[in-house]
Amino acid sequence: DQQVKQNSPSLSVQEGRISILNCDYTNSMFDYFLWYKKYPAEGPTFLISISSIKDKNEDGRFTVFLNKSAKHLSLHIVPSQPGDSAVYFCAASAWDFGNEKLTFGTGTRLTIIP
Amino acid sequence: DAGVTQSPTHLIKTRGQQVTLRCSPKSGHDTVSWYQQALGQGPQFIFQYYEEEERQRGNFPDRFSGHQFPNYSSELNVNALLLGDSALYLCASSLGRANSPLHFGNGTRLTVT
Numbered sequence: 001d002q003q004v005k006q007n008s009p010s011l012s013v014q015e016g017r018i019s020i021l022n023c024d025y026t027n028s029m030f031d032y033f034l035w036y037k038k039y040p041a042e043g044p045t046f047l048i049s050i051s052s053i054k055d056k057n058e059d060g061r062f063t064v065f066l067n068k069s070a071k072h073l074s075l076h077i078v079p080s081q082p083g084d085s086a087v088y089f090c091a092a093s094a095w096d097f098g099n100e101k102l103t104f105g106t107g108t109r110l111t112i113i114p
Numbered sequence: 115d116a117g118v119t120q121s122p123t124h125l126i127k128t129r130g131q132q133v134t135l136r137c138s139p140k141s142g143h144d145t146v147s148w149y150q151q152a153l154g155q156g157p158q159f160i161f162q163y164y165e166e167e168e169r170q171r172g173n174f175p176d177r178f179s180g181h182q183f184p185n186y187s188s189e190l191n192v193n194a195l196l197l198g199d200s201a202l203y204l205c206a207s208s209l210g211r212a213n214s215p216l217h218f219g220n221g222t223r224l225t226v227t
Contacts, residue, residue: 004156021157030214031146036218041220042204042220043118043204043218043219043220043221044157044218045218046215046217049213051213056171078116089156089157091156099146101147101159101162101172102157102159102216103159103203104157104158105156106154106155106156107156114181
């Protein structure tokens with residue numbers, strides 16, 4: 001049972017445009033959500049997070065939006081740069097399950113076209 | 115400031131053998147978690163260690179065991195290796211408090227033949 005789903009395995013975006021990566025979850029106990037970026041031969045790198053008490057969090061070019069009623073979150077990257085080409089993982093955790101037990105999606109490969 | 119370091123980077127083992135993977139957490143971190151990432155999948159939680167004890171465990175069999183040392187470093191042991199254990203094994207460290215992001219190492223690529 002995939003509790004965190006990233007339904008788009010890949011996404012291509014022109015440099016300078018907005019990249020939107022989507023993630024859906026099924027477990028209503030999840031209360032903290034994160035995005036990680038992964039380059040080949042490296043471990044995932046933390047990008048941005050959001051608590052369930054918020055619906056938006058911004059950090060520079062990266063913004064995460066959370067829609068709790070739809071159990072959906074998205075990551076916006078504006079403007080997209082070639083260095084953003086990587087695999088992006090959405091992850092979720094729940095206080096009741098222990099915050100550091102992350103449940104990951106299967107990832108979306110983002111390619112920025114120069 | 116060294117991040118999370120893992121060794122070895124690559125490993126090839128035969129079915130039935132045992133393997134030990136090692137992890138040193140980021141400086142200042144006291145909690146270590148292990149994840150398995152199969153090809154084309156997201157990382158899956160194996161277990162977490164805090165104060166030298168297993169604090170949480172995912173849906174992995176007892177063949178997977180671990181240890182945390184007083185200096186917070188950690189080992190992951192897998193016994194009776196199966197072909198399906200071939201994966202990237204990721205170690206992550208954190209501060210052990212609520213909503214503290216995990217910092218991952220570059221992983222150990224284990225191939226079981």
